[in-house]
Amino acid sequence: MTESELYKLKFPISEFTKPESITINHIKSWIADIEALPKTIINLTKNLSEKELNYKYRPNGWTIKQVVHHCADSHINSLLRFKITLTEKTPTIRPYFEDRFAELVDYTEPIEDSILILKGVHKKLGVLLKSLSQSDLKLEFIHPEHGKRFSLEETIGIYAWHSNHHIAHIIQALEHKDLY
Template sequence: MTEEALYKLRFPIGEFQKPEIITPETIKLWIQDIEQFPQAVEAVTKGLTTEELNWQYRPDGWTIKQVVHHCADSHMNSIIRFKLALTEESPTIRPYYEERWATLIDSIDDNINDTLNLLNGLHAKLGKLLSHISTKELSRVFVHPEHGRRFQLDETIGMYAWHSNHHLAHIKQAIAYKGRFSS
């Protein structure tokens, strides 16, 4: 498989691109994507068999179930990051080893029902928080030590909307390819 083909499998919707200007309308659309994500994941995974939940979205990639479990882990961290930035002055967030988390027992569980329930509640709570961030608060920041930079909350909303759509595309991709990729 070519490098370009592998890149497209890894980033089926492309990489996140921060717009030069983030408008209130853009923020609203991003929040809608975040709020609707759990229902979209539930719709595409409904009725999948254990075998299908174990399909990978690309060669050497995670399985569908790992992607679903990862989204819950990642988005739990996201709400904490937003709350830290809203309540502290430029806090340094704590990164985590997502690839290691993806191998823990709860991330390889064939039953994704609890995780889907968690995503529903988490995204409802996250959507409520994000919908009530003021224009002034959107410029608050947190420091991500792995990237060595400050992330503003308005950009971060976009990144998590992208992250949701990115992994939804991974799940759909695994289903379309039936977890099989030719070289």
């Protein structure tokens, strides 16, 4: 498999590209994508067998089950990052090792608990994100792993992309079945 083919499997919807100017239409669309994630994951996974939940979306990639658990963990972190940024002055957020999280025992468990987490976290995210003022959207946090500042408006776009990115991974795993 070529490097280009592996890249496309890793990033089936490409990488996030921040628009030059983020508009209210971007924000509304991104929030809708974020709110839709739990229902989309439920629809994609509700009839899957244990074997199907263990399909991988690429060689050396995660299983569908790991992707669902990762989304729950990642989006718990996103909710906290938004809240910390809204309540502290340009905080430095704490990164985590998502690859190491994916190796922990809870990622082998059924996905129902992570789906419950996603439903709750995304409900709270939707309420919070819809309440943000124009000045709130400009607030920033520092991500030490990337060595840069991220505004909340950009972060909404990143998490909308992240949601769609992992939905594409689940679909890709189902299309490729037991190939990887």
